[in-house]
Amino acid sequence: MNMLTRRLLIAxxxxxxxxxxxxxxxxxxxxxSTTSTQDSGLFGHILPMFKAKTGIDxxxxxxxxGQALDTARRGxxxxxFVHAKPAEEKFVTEGFGVKxxxxxxxxFVLVGPKSDPAGIKGxxxxxxxxxxxxxxxxxxxxxxxxxxTHQAELNLWKVAGxxxxxxxxxxxxxxxxxxxxxxxxxxxxxxxVLADRGTWLSFKNRGDLVIAxxxxxxxxxxxxxxxxxxxxxxxxxxxxxxxxIDWLVSSEGQKAIADYKINGEQLFYxxxxxxxx
Amino acid sequence: xxxxxxxxxxxxxxxxxxxxxxxxxxxxxxxAVALAxxxxxxxxxxxxxxxxxxxxxxxxxxxxxxxxxxxVVGLAVYLALSRSGPLGAFGLLFTAPAMIIAQTxxxxxxxxxxxxxxxxxxxxxxxxxxxxxxxxxxxxVTALIWDAxxxxxxxxxxxxxxxxxxxxxxxxxxxxxxxxxRTMTTAIALETSKGDLPLAVGLGLVLIxxxxxxxxxxxxxxxxxxRLAG
Amino acid sequence: MRAPSSELPIVxxxxxVTAGPVTILDRIALTLAPGAPTVLIGPNGSGKSxxxxxxxxxxxxxxxxxxxxxxxxVPPLKRAIVFQRxxxxxxxxxxxxxxxxxxxxxxxxxxxxxTGELLEHVGLGHLADRAARKLSGGxxxxxxxxxALARDPAVLFLDEPTASLDPTATKAVEDIIRTVSxxxxxxxxxxxxxxxxxxxxxxxxxxxxxxxVETAAAASFFDRPQTAEAKTFLAGELLx
Numbered sequence: 001m002n003m004l005t006r007r008l009l010i011a012x013x014x015x016x017x018x019x020x021x022x023x024x025x026x027x028x029x030x031x032x033s034t035t036s037t038q039d040s041g042l043f044g045h046i047l048p049m050f051k052a053k054t055g056i057d058x059x060x061x062x063x064x065x066g067q068a069l070d071t072a073r074r075g076x077x078x079x080x081f082v083h084a085k086p087a088e089e090k091f092v093t094e095g096f097g098v099k100x101x102x103x104x105x106x107x108f109v110l111v112g113p114k115s116d117p118a119g120i121k122g123x124x125x126x127x128x129x130x131x132x133x134x135x136x137x138x139x140x141x142x143x144x145x146x147x148x149t150h151q152a153e154l155n156l157w158k159v160a161g162x163x164x165x166x167x168x169x170x171x172x173x174x175x176x177x178x179x180x181x182x183x184x185x186x187x188x189x190x191x192x193v194l195a196d197r198g199t200w201l202s203f204k205n206r207g208d209l210v211i212a213x214x215x216x217x218x219x220x221x222x223x224x225x226x227x228x229x230x231x232x233x234x235x236x237x238x239x240x241x242x243x244x245i246d247w248l249v250s251s252e253g254q255k256a257i258a259d260y261k262i263n264g265e266q267l268f269y270x271x272x273x274x275x276x277x
Numbered sequence: 278x279x280x281x282x283x284x285x286x287x288x289x290x291x292x293x294x295x296x297x298x299x300x301x302x303x304x305x306x307x308x309a310v311a312l313a314x315x316x317x318x319x320x321x322x323x324x325x326x327x328x329x330x331x332x333x334x335x336x337x338x339x340x341x342x343x344x345x346x347x348x349v350v351g352l353a354v355y356l357a358l359s360r361s362g363p364l365g366a367f368g369l370l371f372t373a374p375a376m377i378i379a380q381t382x383x384x385x386x387x388x389x390x391x392x393x394x395x396x397x398x399x400x401x402x403x404x405x406x407x408x409x410x411x412x413x414x415x416x417x418v419t420a421l422i423w424d425a426x427x428x429x430x431x432x433x434x435x436x437x438x439x440x441x442x443x444x445x446x447x448x449x450x451x452x453x454x455x456x457x458x459r460t461m462t463t464a465i466a467l468e469t470s471k472g473d474l475p476l477a478v479g480l481g482l483v484l485i486x487x488x489x490x491x492x493x494x495x496x497x498x499x500x501x502x503x504r505l506a507g
Numbered sequence: 508m509r510a511p512s513s514e515l516p517i518v519x520x521x522x523x524v525t526a527g528p529v530t531i532l533d534r535i536a537l538t539l540a541p542g543a544p545t546v547l548i549g550p551n552g553s554g555k556s557x558x559x560x561x562x563x564x565x566x567x568x569x570x571x572x573x574x575x576x577x578x579x580x581v582p583p584l585k586r587a588i589v590f591q592r593x594x595x596x597x598x599x600x601x602x603x604x605x606x607x608x609x610x611x612x613x614x615x616x617x618x619x620x621x622t623g624e625l626l627e628h629v630g631l632g633h634l635a636d637r638a639a640r641k642l643s644g645g646x647x648x649x650x651x652x653x654x655a656l657a658r659d660p661a662v663l664f665l666d667e668p669t670a671s672l673d674p675t676a677t678k679a680v681e682d683i684i685r686t687v688s689x690x691x692x693x694x695x696x697x698x699x700x701x702x703x704x705x706x707x708x709x710x711x712x713x714x715x716x717x718x719x720v721e722t723a724a725a726a727s728f729f730d731r732p733q734t735a736e737a738k739t740f741l742a743g744e745l746l747x
Contacts, residue, residue, distance in 0.1 A: 030371055030452075039471050044455075061371055061452035075360030076370050180470025187472070205472030235360050235368060406594045408565055410610040410658070411583050420606065424597040506598050506638050 028057035029240045032069070032077035034148055035178040036106075037223070038062035040198025040267055045260040050247055056240050064147030064178065072096060072226075075233030078241040081225045081248075083196075084148035088224045097226035098238075102277035103248050104257050104268045108152060108219040109197050111183070112138075112212035113190040126216040127160040134162055137171040139191035141182050144174025152221060153194045159218065183209070196221060198267040222277050223268075225249075248272070294456075299487065302460040305373055305447065306440035309380030310388075313436055317385045318429060321392025322418050325400060336393065342386035347379075347445030354379040354450045371452040376460070379446040384436035391432035395425045430499045434492055441488050461487070513576045514585045514661040515693060516540045517562055521571035524557055524717075531557045533717040534571065539662070543709020544684070544694035546725070548701070550746050553714040555697035556591070559664045562695060563588045584611075587660035591667040593651035595639035600631055600650050603639045607657035625653040629683055645676025652683055656692075663687060665696040669703060681706060701741065705729060713737050715746065 037043055038060055047058045063071060065082040072080040073096050080097065082088060091097045110129060112118070118138040120129040133140055143150040157164040164172065175185055179199045186193035187207035195203075200211070225245050230236040247253045254270035261267065271277050324335060356362050358370040358378070369375045399421050407417050422429070444462035451458030453467060461484040468477035517539040524532040532554045539545055539562065547555045560566040561573060564583045575581040596603050604622045613621060626632045629649040634642065639650060648668055655663055665684065669677040684707060688694045698704055704711060708725035713736065720736045721728065732738045740746050 030454075035470070039467075057456075059371060059452070059454040059457050061454060074362075075365065178470050180467075180472055183472055184469070199471075203472040205474050233360055235365075402594050403596075405565065405590055406596075409563060409583060409588045410607060412610050416610065420596070427597075504638075506602075 026057060027055055027240065028059055029078040029237050029244060030059045030061060030076065031079045031081055031244070032061050032063060032071040033081040034065050034068060034083060035062045035180065036083070036149065036196040036199050037081065039178075039180055040196070040202050041262070042198065042257070042260050042268060046253070046256045049256050050244065050253075053247070053252075054243055056243060058244060064143070064145045065149075065151065066146030069096075072228045075228065075235060078228055078237045079225060079244055080228060081223065082148055083221050083223045084151045085222055085224060087148075087151065088226065092226060096229055096232055098229050100224045100226050101245055101249050101272065102274060103223045103225050103272055104254075104270045105220050105222045105277065106197050106268045107214070108149065108194050108221055109200055109211045110192060110213040110219075111186065111195050111200060111209050112192040114208045114210050115190070116212060118192065118212075121212050123213055124215050126156055126213060126218055129213050130156060130160040130162065133171075133192055134160075134167065137169060139189055140172050141186045141189070141191045141193040142172060142174045143179065143182050144176045145178070147178070148221070149179060149194060149196055156194070156218065198262075201262040201265060201267060222271075295483075297456065298459055298461055298464055299483070301373065301458070302441065302462070302484070303487070303491075305376045305460060306380060306437055308377045309384050309440045310433055310437045312377065312381045313384035313388050314433055316381070317388030317432075317436075318392045318422060319418070320385075321389040321394075322396045322422055324389070325393045325396035326414070326418060326421075336390075339386055339390045339393065343390050345383055345386060347383060347443040348449070350382050351379055351446030351449035354382060354446065358450060370450060371454060371458060373451070373458060375450040376447040376458060379450045380440040380443070383443060383446060384440050387436045387439055388432050391435060392422075392425075392429060395428045395432065396421050399425050399428075427499050427503050430495055434495055437491060438488060441484070441491075514581065515576060517662065518574045518577075519558075519561070519571070520573070522561060522568040522573055523570040524554075524561060524566065525569045531717050532561065532568075535719060537712060537719060537722070539693065539695055541691070541693055543725075544688050544696055544707050545710050545712060546704045546708035547695070547697040547712050547714060548699060548704050548740070549714035550699060550740070554717040555699075555714055556666050557717075558714065559588065559666050559695065559697055562586075562662075563664050585659070585661040586664070587655035587658040587662075588664040589648070589651045589655050589666065589668055591670055593647060593654075595642070595647055595650070598639060599636050600639050600642065601626065601635040603650060603654055604657050607654040611658045613657075613659075621657070625657055628656070628686075629653040630679060643676070645672045645679060648672060648676070648680055649683065652680065652687075656687065660692060662693045662695065665694065667697055667699070669698070669700065677703070701743075713740065715740075 039062070043060050051057060061071065061077065065084045065087065068080055068082050069087060069091050071077050088100050092100050110126060118129070118132045118136045120132050123129050142153060154164065173191070175182055179195060180203065182193050183195060183199065183203050184205055185191070187205055187209050190208055192212065225248055227238060227241045227245060228236045230238045249272035254272055257268050257270045258266065324332065324339070354375065355370065357364050358375050359365055360370070369378070403421065407420060412420065442462065444466050447460060448463045448466060451463065453459050453463040461480060465477050465480045465484070468480060519535045519537040522532055522535040523530065535558065547558060549555055557566065561568060563586055564581070572579060596606055598606065601622050604625050605618050608618050608621055623632070626635050629652055631646060631649055631653065634646065639647065642650060669680050672680065681703065684694055684696070696707065705725070710722070710724045711728040712719060713721040715736045721732065721734045728737070729741065732741055736746060
């Protein structure tokens with residue numbers, strides 16, 4: 001290899017690495033969020049509007065709520081947008097987040113096979129339904145990934161008086177993966193699974209799965225958004241991040257959220273004005 | 278990406294989002310292979326031609342590292358590039374360079390191990406001639422690498438195949454961000470999780486077609502080169 | 508170390524080469540001086556190739572010493588060797604020669620001219636751009652000769668250069684060896700082909716089982732062999 005070829009190679013390699021880097025330095029922020037917001041298509045709907053207004057690129061890293069909070073804790077995101085209120089409040093108390101803003105809620109649905117082995121279809125009582133699933137030993141898929149959905153599920157078992165860590169049997173399967181993977185698993189094995197409505201509505205590989213139960217108030221799922229604390233992580237782009245938060249809770253942002261529909265069905269209900277949410 | 282169309286329609290229709298994903302996949306994997314070649318070929322050649330204590334152990338280790346689990350590499354690179362990690366100040370996490378770094382770590386042992394074997398075999402054939410020409414170590418290495426170039430293409434292709442196919446490392450360090458770090462494999466993982474299996478399969482077929490095309494290109498170049506240089 | 512003005516004479520002083528328990532060369536005492544080609548003869552396994560490698564400097568004696576122009580450890584700047592099975596670089600014939608020119612430190616500006624001359628010298632001018640490994644056995648042997656000559660050697664070692672060639676190819680190689688010798692390059696050649704030894708040798712060194720059994724001018728060696736081994740070998744009988 002002669003000198004020219006060698007220099008060219010080095011130059012090309014260097015430009016590869018730094019070109020990619022330069023793009024990343026543009027006006028953009030990283031948002032650690034959940035698979036439910038991404039997979040439901042909400043971000044695809046609202047973020048282009050935000051970009052048109054502010055010129056800010058929002059890069060969404062979709063993870064489970066637990067992982068998203070951890071990503072933010074390490075300083076690898078500017079904004080965290082998740083749905084597990086106690087974990088979010090802990091995040092702020094520990095000083096990792098500046099302030100928690102309620103943004104919207106959606107609801108969970110209990111999805112199960114058409115044959116309904118636990119006999120819960122038509123019921124409005126999630127606690128009774130879970131009790132029936134356990135009593136009949138009907139297959140149940142748990143996310144098992146510390147996500148917001150997983151935490152909500154664990155909480156519901158607790159309300160139902162079931163110590164799931166102790167009482168789980170072979171019917172209870174923790175897969176440790178995202179919402180989509182849990183739905184795929186339930187679809188393949190005709191099991192019950194707790195899913196957020198957005199992911200369920202946009203999910204295509206349903207097989208025999210249908211909604212077994214919905215509408216219980218205890219299935220409401222509150223989303224909150226927080227700026228990662230720049231005092232912990234100076235790399236946080238606090239101005240750009242706060243712009244996103246301000247827009248999400250503004251009347252314009254709230255309307256954009258309300259306008260997102262799949263097959264005419266609204267997925268998320270804005271409630272930024274409800275300070276207790 | 279629209280959901281109601283197949284990947285084939287996306288390709289035929291020239292969907293810009295799909296092209297961006299294909300381009301990013303190629304850019305990341307080819308960059309990683311280029312960097313891994315710059316490290317792995319000299320490293321493999323050096324191990325082939327140098328006697329040092331523990332050499333056998335290094336060769337075994339290098340061969341074993343060809344099977345590095347992508348998830349482990351992804352996690353290690355993630356921890357290194359995270360803002361809280363030793364290289365956090367560069368702000369590389371969730372960018373294309375982060376994915377290039379992770380794949381470079383994955384591919385370098387493959388290229389180094391295959392280079393080591395190739396160069397060692399060629400050295401057995403060339404040793405007498407090159408020694409008789411009184412060639413220094415650098416001259417030997419460059420001559421051997423140059424003359425092994427057609428076999429080394431195969432090593433590069435093995436590395437490219439590994440990089441293009443893996444999802445475990447890049448989804449962790451890249452974050453699968455739409456329009457920035459979404460590649461063919463992370464898009465396939467995403468579409469699978471959305472339950473859109475036909476689109477996932479379609480994307481998979483596109484990926485396989487690309488890998489075949491790259492291999493065919495390299496093979497043609499290799500054959501043409503061999504005809505000229507033997 | 509500075510290269511001496513002359514590589515010659517090459518003096519073996521009690522050179523012994525062993526490989527494990529096997530003695531390959533046994534107390535060799537030999538002087539290779541300028542002049543007509545020296546031909547090493549002897550049956551396979553008699554140590555001819557090893558002797559050439561020691562003379563080239565590729566192999567250090569286990570015991571004894573070897574000097575080039577009175578000095579030890581002289582780098583092989585003015586020596587060249589053609590192996591019995593030369594390795595062809597995976598490049599064109601011309602590139603093989605350019606590689607040797609570069610290794611010998613010839614200025615780049617002269618490569619094209621010198622490459623052309625050397626290829627013409629060995630009759631391969633028309634095959635300059637052919638891949639070296641696609642050449643026939645005889646052509647490869649001639650290319651190896653040209654590559655060795657690219658080093659502008661004072662001494663040229665040849666290890667059975669015609670062993671696997673047909674008569675036409677053998678003649679082409681021998682003609683080149685003759686012209687090389689006429690240019691005052693000392694040729695030291697191993698062969699087990701008595702006819703070839705007769706055609707080319709100025710003097711003859713006969714090896715048997717790692718030892719020199721007879722050293723003589725070619726004419727007297729072939730007409731009046733002194734030792735039993737030489738007589739047996741010249742008679743075409745098996746020397747065991």
